[in-house]
Amino acid sequence: MCLAIPAKVLEVSGDKARVDFGDGVLREVNVSLVDVQPGQYVIVHAGFAIQVLDEKEAEETLRIWQEILSYGEEDAEVQVQGQRAS
Amino acid sequence: MLKFRYRDRELAKRIIDKLRQMKLNLQIMHVCGTHQDTIVKFGLDSMLREVGVKVIAGPGCPVCVTTAREFEEAVALAEAGKTVAVFGDAYRVPGITKSLAQAKARGRDVRIVYSIEDAVKLAAEGREVVFMAIGFETTAPSTAVTLLKEPPENFTVLTCHRYVPPVLKAILEMGEVRLDGLIEPGHVSTIIGVKPYEPLSERFKIPQVIAGFEPLDVLMAVYMIAKQVARGEARVENEYTRSVRYEGNTKALKVIDEVFEPVDIEWRGFPVVPGSGMKLKRGFEEYDARRRYEDELKKVQEMPYVKPKGCKCDEILRGLKEPADCPLFGRACTPQHPVGPCMVSIEGSCAIEYKYGRRRVS
Numbered sequence: 001m002c003l004a005i006p007a008k009v010l011e012v013s014g015d016k017a018r019v020d021f022g023d024g025v026l027r028e029v030n031v032s033l034v035d036v037q038p039g040q041y042v043i044v045h046a047g048f049a050i051q052v053l054d055e056k057e058a059e060e061t062l063r064i065w066q067e068i069l070s071y072g073e074e075d076a077e078v079q080v081q082g083q084r085a086s
Numbered sequence: 087m088l089k090f091r092y093r094d095r096e097l098a099k100r101i102i103d104k105l106r107q108m109k110l111n112l113q114i115m116h117v118c119g120t121h122q123d124t125i126v127k128f129g130l131d132s133m134l135r136e137v138g139v140k141v142i143a144g145p146g147c148p149v150c151v152t153t154a155r156e157f158e159e160a161v162a163l164a165e166a167g168k169t170v171a172v173f174g175d176a177y178r179v180p181g182i183t184k185s186l187a188q189a190k191a192r193g194r195d196v197r198i199v200y201s202i203e204d205a206v207k208l209a210a211e212g213r214e215v216v217f218m219a220i221g222f223e224t225t226a227p228s229t230a231v232t233l234l235k236e237p238p239e240n241f242t243v244l245t246c247h248r249y250v251p252p253v254l255k256a257i258l259e260m261g262e263v264r265l266d267g268l269i270e271p272g273h274v275s276t277i278i279g280v281k282p283y284e285p286l287s288e289r290f291k292i293p294q295v296i297a298g299f300e301p302l303d304v305l306m307a308v309y310m311i312a313k314q315v316a317r318g319e320a321r322v323e324n325e326y327t328r329s330v331r332y333e334g335n336t337k338a339l340k341v342i343d344e345v346f347e348p349v350d351i352e353w354r355g356f357p358v359v360p361g362s363g364m365k366l367k368r369g370f371e372e373y374d375a376r377r378r379y380e381d382e383l384k385k386v387q388e389m390p391y392v393k394p395k396g397c398k399c400d401e402i403l404r405g406l407k408e409p410a411d412c413p414l415f416g417r418a419c420t421p422q423h424p425v426g427p428c429m430v431s432i433e434g435s436c437a438i439e440y441k442y443g444r445r446r447v448s
Contacts, residue, residue, distance in 0.1 A: 003119075003273075003433065004273045004276075021115050027400075030201075030203060030228070032231050033228075033231065033335060033337050034335070034337070034339070043276065043329055045228075046173070046200065046201050046221070046225055046228055047201025047203055047228065047275060048201065048227065048228040048231070050224060050273065050276055051329050051330075051331075051429065053328055053329060057328045062091055062092070065302070067096070069097060069100040069101060069104065071099075
């Protein structure tokens with residue numbers, strides 16, 4: 001039920017957007033709950049986009065994990081805590 | 087695709103190694119069926135158990151926590167000649183006398199929809215349509231937005247929406263299960279943000295981590311909880327920053343507040359949970375199926391409900407039992423012939439266990 005799937009926004013027209021779920025499936029979804037531009041990724045739940053995915057944040061998260069897990073140093077840990085506080 | 091990078095085996099192995107070094111003995115609950123799916127699908131539960139972490143499922147499946155009486159209300163409306171629109175996930179869940187699927191087999195008009203907007207389209211064709219609105223904060227905004235747009239007057243909503251934080255509080259207050267940490271649901275949190283969890287960590291001294299749904303998200307959440315436990319901390323961390331902002335989705339929260347207000351409501355397996363139901367506010371009564379069809383629904387309130395014999399859904403939803411502990415699992419209860427909702431919903435613990443082939447332990 002809370003299953004939600006990322007999709008790429010192709011075009012926006014008012015409350016509606018055409019999105020690509022990545023497997024060639026194009027669908028129209030309601031985007032009235034988000035502010036979104038074509039080219040961005042949204043998370044879609046029950047026909048509604050509920051958030052715009054932050055791609056930079058996604059990359060950054062992976063980078064920080066790599067750091068923590070490579071060295072296990074508290075320095076890297078501090079960075080992650082700081083980021084989480086935002 | 088980014089998705090696959092969140093499945094990196096090397097990183098997963100490193101997290102498990104770190105956890106092993108910590109010599110843990112932890113029990114952590116998550117409250118999201120999609121987390122359960124990730125955990126079982128990728129075998130994370132057995133990997134984690136080997137390093138001293140047991141992850142259990144709580145009341146995280148909205149279809150499962152909806153009561154038999156609420157399903158019976160939808161059945162009664164179908165039997166009274168209304169068109170009942172419902173998410174496919176809830177179609178086969180037994181009410182008190184039967185499921186919506188069984189009502190349909192007897193000629194009633196029950197439609198599976200992907201979105202509330204599909205249900206509104208059905209109403210535009212002129213029939214009386216009742217949408218069974220199941221779901222947590224993730225789904226409620228779509229109901230709210232739709233009602234704010236003034237759908238046709240022959241459209242009503244049977245609201246079964248629920249807020250998640252009150253049930254977390256109820257679980258912690260009940261204290262039936264030992265919990266060293268909570269993994270919070272990423273998509274509910276996408277809407278509500280980080281703040282609603284903070285009072286729980288303060289009051290119950292429990293670490294919480296909001297997590298996404300890829301294997302690394304879940305493993306990292308466990309690691310973050312383990313770190314907090316090791317340091318004697320109890321706070322809310324957000325692992326799923328690519329979707330969850332501190333303040334949540336403010337647009338979505340605003341429409342929920344415009345349309346719904348908290349009400350005490352029963353959850354399957356739980357007593358009444360204060361302030362956990364979403365009731366339509368004044369001004370939206372005309373769309374309230376319980377109000378419009380009060381007479382048709384009266385008999386449902388008076389019906390005695392006897393829990394199916396042997397069914398362990400209640401205990402599973404409270405984190406006390408697992409599907410394999412249920413004598414009906416995979417025998418009398420299967421996805422084709424479900425006895426309880428946990429075997430119906432794609433987010434139900436039993437359906438997930440069954441789907442990935444772990445049908446019986448003995």
